[in-house]
Amino acid sequence: MSKHKNRVLNFGAGPSLLPEKVIEQLQQSLWNFQGSGMGLLEIYHRSSLFDEVMEELEYRFRKILKLDESSHIFFLPGGASFLFAAIPLNFLKKDQAAGFLHSGYWTDKAIAETKRIGEARLLASSEADQFLCLPTLPTATDTKDVCYIQYCSNNTIEGTQWHSLPRFENTPVVVDMSSDILSRELDFNQFDLIFGGLQKNLGAAGIAVCVIRDSFLQSSNKGLPIFFQLSAHLTAGSRLNTPHTLGLYLCLLMLRWLEDQGGLIAIGEENRRKAEFLYEYLDQSSVFEAPVREADRSHMNIVFDLKPEHKEQEERFLSEAEDGGFLSLAGHRSRGGFRASLYNAQSFDSVRALTLFMEKFESKIKA
Structure with missing residues (x-):
C-alpha cells in the first residue's frame, strides 16, 4: 500500500503500476543525473554517462535471465507492436510459412501483420472456445515446413497464460512475453527469440526488449531498410536512432528493484500468491466469476465478470470501485467485464484490499 495519501490502487493492464521507490529515483534523475548537473532528459545518448546506463542494463538483464553467450540483448523503439512486422520481415522465408498458436487479441495482431508479408499458418487456436483457454498443441506433422513458431506467453485481454511454455524440436520458437516477462523463473535459453514491451513489468511504454539466439539472428534478412534490420x-x-533515454534508465531501475525483491524465484512465488488469493475468492463468490479454464489462468491479468443475473450491476461496480480508490478495473473494450492486473509491482496488500472491497460489494448486491 502507498505511503502517499493521494495515490490510488492502480490495477491497469499497461502502462501499469511502478514501485514508489523507483518513481522517487526517477524523479531525482530528472534534475541532476548522477551528479552531472544535467537532467536525465538532457544528457547526450552517446555520452559516457549513458554508456554506463546501457552497459549495466545489459549486464543486469543477462544476469537475471541467466543467458548463455549465444544470446544477444537489445532494445527497440516502437514497443512490441513494431516486432509484429519486424519479425516476419527478418525471418519469414519466401517458400515457407510462419506458424502461430493463436490465443487471442495479440496473436491476432501478429498474424495480421505477418500476412502482409507472407504466409501465416494457424497451427492451433482456441478461438472456438472464445479464448477462455489455451489452444491444444499441434503435432510434429502440423509444424512441418514452418520457419518459426510464434505465440504469446500471457494474454492480457483474455486472462490466459502458458504455465509450461511450448517447445518444438528443430523449429525456432518466438515468444511475445510483453505482459509476463521477468515475472517468474524460466529457462530463457530455450527460446530463439523473445520480445516484450516494457510497460507492464519493466517501466515505460514505447520500448521493446529483444533477446535472440545468434544462430537465429544469422538467418535474418539483410536486404531490408536498415531500421527494420x-x-x-x-x-x-x-x-x-536517438533512444528513449528515460525509458531505458527506468528499465534499469526496475531491474535493480527486482533484484532487491529477491529475483525471479521470489517474485514468481509472490505473483502466484497474489493471483491465487483473488481466484480463490472469485471461485466461491455467488456474484462474481472467473471464466477462464483453471489450468490456463493468468497470474498477471485476472479476468472476471459478474454472473449473468447480476450483469446490470457492472457500471455500479466500476463506479463504486473508483470512489473507493480502485482504478482501471474495466475489462478490455473487446470483451468487457473486469480485469485486475497484478504485475510485479502490485503488492499483496493491494490485492487483499481489492478482494475485501469486492466482498463488501457482493454483500450489498445480495442484501
Missing part, C-alpha cells in the same frame, strides 16, 4: 539495432548497441 534487427541485426542493425544490435550492432548499434540499441542506439541506431
